Amino acid sequence: MDVLAPHRYAYHPPISTTKTLRAGVVGVGWAGIQHAEAYAKLPGVELAGIAGLEEPVRRELADRLGVERHVGDWAELFADESLDVVSVAVPTFLHAPITIAALERGLHVLCEKPIARTPSEAASMVDAAERADRVLDVAFNHRQRGDIQTLRRVVEDGRLGQVYYAKAWWLRRTGIPTLGSWFTNREQAGGGPLLDIGIHVLDYALFLLGQPRVTTVSASTYDLLATGGFGDAEVSDKTGGAGGFDVEDLATAFLRLDDGGTLLVEASWAAHRTAGDEFGITLFGTEGGADLRVVDMEAIGTLKVFSDVAGVAAVTELHPRAGTGHDAVVAQFLETVRAGRGGEGVAAAGLASIVDACYRSAEARREIALTSA
Ligand SMILES: NC(=O)c1ccc[n+]([C@@H]2O[C@H](COP(=O)([O-])OP(=O)(O)OC[C@H]3O[C@@H](n4cnc5c(N)ncnc54)[C@H](O)[C@@H]3O)[C@@H](O)[C@H]2O)c1
Structure with a gap:
């Protein structure tokens, strides 16, 4: 299927709001824990089972959240016939096989980002959802942040006029998610920071710009620091992996958009820059500009809108509320399942x-052109 083309497909009949959905979570790393905690606290859903290879971690999680069942492998979890929905929060090379097995087993799936290692894996997941008439959603929690949602309203309200250029980034000085883990192995991860954190940047930047179509990309990737051993995160506990580092440590990409605008995206796990972790975006419009910076994963970033008042530069600082991250993603997924249609699967395949x-x-x-048949 052409994941770049607008696509709609019918899903299963809507599910009554009186039915309590039974959820499973595969993976008990940072991401899986976010999904498990969200299901445990949201109304209308019961967290019925957890799968993960680390027995002590899943036991602690199951005890803390009052979950009746925790097992090692994902296939054991899917043996529970009472499940309705599942979150897939495992290393990226396992997204496609586990998601497709879940869809074929009749479950609605919320998969972690990136949807998959390659566009063809992503397309096979979207096809499986279509065949099974099940929801395939993908977790893009940054888009649910309060500062990003507020900035979207600023753009929608026309405060910036026509936004013709944007620069968006997620840059870490030393933020490789464990050198030698699955994250730094191309076969298992599919790519480095561009696919890991750059995909969040692409997602929120295109959301803020009103989802223009990307027509061409011109990118460069580098691996000059990490291959010399620089850039490992100070505290990190990522699992598995074959050792080594064969992905990029920094990527930069210049994207042309079908509305005439352009977008510059940067992503790094290792770079000689100010310490810590920073993501954000700067928007340049005909009536105004805006800048959002989020340092060290603070819940609310610094959000400024720039304009011209009587020929004088003006800056307005906005103070939005924090969003609810994965809780919002999981709540939206459950609403999508109940509504019987939607999900981010096709859009996520487009990002891949x-x-x-x-x-x-x-x-x-x-430069490479992206075609939409
Ligand atoms: N949305 C976000 O902000 C965000 C943040 C971090 C990670 N992620 C994504 O979440 C996914 C997982 O990342 P992580 O950081 O939690 O990784 P991790 O390495 O910390 O954890 C991976 C988990 O998968 C489990 N697993 C592996 N094989 C399994 C199997 N056969 N059966 C059951 N469980 C199995 C492991 O036991 C482990 O608990 C990745 O796709 C990553 O890109 C998303």
Whole structure:
């Protein structure tokens, strides 16, 4: 299927709000714990089972959240016939096989980002959802942040006029999620920071810009620091992996958009820059500009809107409320399941195609066009 083309498909009949949905979570790393905690606290859903290879971690989680069942492998979890929905929060090479097995087993799936390692894996997941008439959603929690949602309203309200250029980034000085883990192995992760954190940046930037279509990309990737051993996160506990580092540690990509605008995206796990972790976006519009910076994962970033008042530069600082991150993602997924249609699967597959084009552009050292049939 063409994941870049607008796509709608019918799903199963809506589910009554009086039915309590039974949820499972696969993976008990940072991401899986966010999903488990969200199901445990949301109304209308019961967290019925957890799967993860680390027995002490899943036992502690199950005890803390009052979950009746915790097992090692995902296939054991799916043997529970009472499940309705499942979150897949495992290393990226396992997203497609576990998601497709869940869909074929009749479950609605909320998969962690990135949807998959490659566009073809992503397309096979979208096809499986279509065949099974089940929801395939993907967790893009940054888009649910209060500062990002507020900035979207600023753009929608026309405060910036026509936004024609945006610069968006997620840069870490030393933020490799454990050198030698599955994250730094191309076969298992599919890519480095561009696919890991750059995909969040792409997602929120295109959301803020009103979902223009990306027509071309010109990207470069580098691995000059991490291959020399620089850039490992100070505290990190990522699992598995074959050792080594064969992905990029920094990527930069220049994207042309079908509305005439352009977007610059940067992502790094290792770079000689100010200490810590920073993501954000700067928007340039005909009536105003805006800048959001989030340092060290603070719940609310610094959000400024720039304008011209009587020929004088003006700055307004906005103070939005924090969003609820994965809680909002899981709540929206459950609403989608109940409504019987929707989900971010197709859009997430589109983002995977953009990242893939960036990697191809970096390798070929030229601009690559994205086609939509
Ligand atoms: N949305 C976000 O902000 C965010 C943040 C971190 C990670 N992630 C994504 O979440 C996913 C997991 O990342 P993580 O940081 O939690 O990784 P991790 O390495 O910390 O945890 C991976 C988990 O998968 C489990 N697992 C592996 N094979 C399994 C199997 N056969 N059966 C059952 N469980 C199995 C492991 O036991 C482990 O609990 C990745 O796709 C990552 O990109 C998203």
